[in-house]
Amino acid sequence: MTEALRLDAVSFRYPRDGLGVGPVSLALPAGEALLLAEASGGGKSTLARLACGLIPHLYHGELRGEALLFGQPISRQPLWAISERAGLVFQNPAMQMLTTSVEDEIIFGLENLGLSPAEVRRRLEAALQCLGLEPLRQRGPQTLSGGEQQKLALACALARRPDLLVLDEPLSMLDSTAARDLVGHLRELQAAGQTLLICEHRREFLADLPGLRTARLANGGAARPTAPAPDPGSAAGPLAAAEAFSLTVQSLTARRGGRAILRDLEFTLAAGQLVAVLGRNGTGKTTLLRALAGLQPAEGRLAVQSAAGETAPRFSLVFQNPDLQLFQASVRAEILFRLPQPDLAWYEWLLNHLGLKRYEEAPPLLLSEGEKRRVALATALMRQAPHGVLLDEPSLGQDAHHKAVLLRTLRQLTHAGRLVIMATHDLELAAQADMLLVLGANGLVAHGRPAELMAEAALWPRAGLWLPDWAWPAAETRPC
Amino acid sequence: MLKLRWPARPPSAGKSHRGETRWFTQRLVETSPLRAADPRTKLALALGASLAVMLPLPRLGLFLAGYVLLVAWARLLPEVGRHLWRARWVLGLLFVVDFWLVGPELALTISLRVALLTGVFALFFSTTTPRELGLALEALRLPYRYAFSLTLALASLSLLEEEWQAIREAQAARGVQPGRGLRELWRQAGDLVAFTVPAIVLTTRRAWNATEAAYARGFDSPHRRPYQSLRLSRLDYALLGVCGAGLAVLFWGGRFLP
Structure with a gap:
């Protein structure tokens, strides 16, 4: 042949x-x-x-x-x-x-x-x-x-x-x-x-x-060494616990170029949750993150309620394309950029946990795509935004090992009382979240725990999403 | 029928698209009669208008009157108006400075010249696709690889605008905001790096990706054969004739003109 x-x-x-x-x-x-x-x-x-x-x-x-x-x-x-x-x-x-x-x-x-x-x-x-x-x-x-x-x-x-x-x-x-x-x-x-x-x-x-x-x-095959597994001893993480809060989104509508991308979104999320936003391309997942980060003009109410009262949400945002954010001469300078009193224990933990220690003095823009993504994540986490972090397609181009590292890092944040919201196409990653927000062409189709939503056969076609068998290994019913 | 010799489009083709075609920061106006004109004709018109800026004020005024009629016929008044509105600060500044330094006549002449060039730019790019521009440049003996690279670069300008906005947002998310006032001048200079480095990286990457994509589809093939070809139509001859005659009269009309 x-x-x-x-x-x-x-x-x-x-x-x-x-x-x-x-x-x-x-x-x-x-x-x-x-x-x-x-x-x-x-x-x-x-x-x-x-x-x-x-x-x-x-x-x-x-x-x-x-x-x-x-x-x-x-x-x-x-x-x-x-x-x-x-x-x-x-x-x-x-x-x-x-x-x-x-x-x-x-x-x-x-x-x-x-x-x-x-x-x-x-x-x-x-x-x-x-x-x-x-x-x-x-x-x-x-x-x-x-x-x-x-x-x-x-x-x-x-x-x-x-x-x-x-x-x-x-x-x-x-x-x-x-x-x-x-x-x-x-x-x-x-x-x-x-x-x-x-x-x-x-x-x-x-x-x-x-x-x-x-x-x-x-x-x-790999000429570039993969990140070492995190040191189990450091898995606890030095991030101080945040006070409890909840994020309320009411009647959130956002437009781009005159077209409504988000329509009347309503949901409430609690601190300490890992939330995945799912939806087809163009349903407004990124727009929702931008609105939560204060970068997208939007109508409606976005508020964080805590014992101290009601405030505007304050999240860090990690963009899908790390090249938009990185510009310093070294990973260290990038992560510590304009932080007058950086938490060096947290910095060391992030470097070790994300497999970036060996690149500390290397220019971020010369790293691989996956490594750049982890540097961009570290820069966002280092700022310790009071309410948590928003991530746009964090698992893009990442293999299973790096996805596991990512998930462990995000869990550290939720254990410390932060809210983590990620927009993703990765159903395997989404299945491990505490809460799902499913967006469709006309707004929010559903929100709830993964185990509950996966049982709703009619939900996924409404969102225009195909739900493969392997995405939900524990599912008893297969909607599509 | 003398027309641009495009292979016939099936009936399904047309304006069913949601997203408008934009290139060189410009919207393509499909309804303009100038869309049917050969891009070489439009290049010649643009060149003629560029020559007209050398006319003295009264004759420049006459040319502008004819030019406005052409724009109105081409249904491009809103498009040209939009461009002039964007350039209002430059035009205003030119007028004020020249008025102050020399006098009203020069101020008016310079401002009208810049306005004319701005309008010519809008007229050309509102009615010509990158492919058509590439064909025109090839017809003018520019090698294909340069003609293609030029049109690709122009077509990418609107994307660069979007990328710049994305960089601003991404840096704002890190707390890097363009500062204001002289006291923040030093900080602003430092922040400039935060915007320019990603811009350079993204532009370089886009250029490299385009290079890869083009070569992966046989960009350097010696067998290339254009799908479309250009041919002058009656419309082109009419436009060239009217504009050429008008310019000739304006330049050499002698004592019959102001």
Whole structure:
């Protein structure tokens, strides 16, 4: 059988920091599907770039071993020729859009194949139809939801009809419904004989892809060491207990660009709770966090009641993109930025617990994505906002180990009487919260304890969310 | 029928989109008759208007009158008005400074020239997509890779605006707020780092991601064949003729004009 991709003891090191992947050996026969499952920073994206020729043609570093694409050495073919045989869908679809309409985005890749206008038209229509993008054809890619953008990215790659399709964490930014839809398309492609190489943390979504093989990178693959497990002795945490309070949200309505994103939200949360906000892309999860942080003008009432009386809520907010917040020359300076009397015991605990001690003097912007996220979390926690912390997609791109570290850290806050609210697509993480807020297109669909909500079969379709079996291991009923 | 030779769109295509198309901080006005004009024509009109700023005040006034008629015909008065409103402080400042330093005539001339250039900018970018601009630049013999890079950069400007806002929010969440007053000048200078470093990082990352995405779809292919091509229509000839004749009269009209 023809081999779509063959790697023989291939290793690659980026010149900047010497990190990379390998040595890795693997063979992917044409027509098969392979899942690369590896820890955060384990080199999955590097391997995806290698399979598509971006390494070594765009990324210059130290490449060893032999990488063959359909029997031809990748390093000796021009990049445009490789791109005709291997298509790549990146992790963040919003960052790979090049034009101002869905049609133009697909046409861009087809023009580069040198096709006649009639053939471009045929393939454009086929790609739009295949992925259900026809109603969106004139829309600007940046105005689409995350799920729609990822479908468009897939359509752009598929329209070029590559022999090998490489997907680099295609599900990481999608809600469960969009992720299920995308996997449905992958299943159809697989049935049609498309060769697939998928790098993905959210493996559970891919479980029903028939014949999907899973591979782990040889030698652990990870060139970057993963964070050490927290010292059990320090697990208690030095955070002082806060006085009891409750957060009341009444008739909360927020608009962006004249459109109501949040409508009449009503709920009450108690201190010491870990709360997960669930909902499809675009239902206002981030807007709710911004409103709670005082960054989003909103109508309605937001108040914290305690023995001292009623005050405005005061939370720290950790953004989805850590690059928005980090700018200092060292992790230490970043975390202690403008804190006149920092709690150094808490600082040390955070460094140790989040696996950042070894990077204390390193520039935050040179760390991996996962590490940057943990630095951004540490900067927010270090400020010890009186009511707690808000997190936007904290588990994005994090493997199980780092998710466990995150959860333990958040539990420290709740044990100290703080309120932790996180917006997430990660149903596994949400299942471990004390309280769920489920948002739909018309506002709050439900709120309550996970165990109660999971039993409500009608709830999840109302929120437009697909609830897979594995998300709720203790569930007796399966709504969808 | 002489028109832009776009391959026919199926009936389902149209203005069913929720999100408006924006680029170069500009909204695309699909209803304008100038949308049907060749982008090269619009570039030529823009160039002509740029030359007109050299006219003396009375003739500049005449040109502006013709230009306003063109804008009204193109249904772009609100769009151009919006742009002029954004530039009101610059225009006002120019007028006041020139009035104070030299006199009312120069103040009016300079202000009208800047207003004209602002309006030309709005007229072009309200009716031309990045793809059309790229085709026009290619037709003017600019290599594809530069034409594409230029249009991509222009199309990304509105995204940069959004990112800057996101950075401001993210830093505000950390307690970094733009200060006010001279006493906070030193602190403001320090805070500038908090805004500029993320801005540089995000811009660099966006540029790199776009590069990766473009090359992953065969950006450097020697076989590239444009899907659309440009052709001048009657509308283009009419616009070029009227504007060219108008400019010629204004520049060389001699004693028949003020």
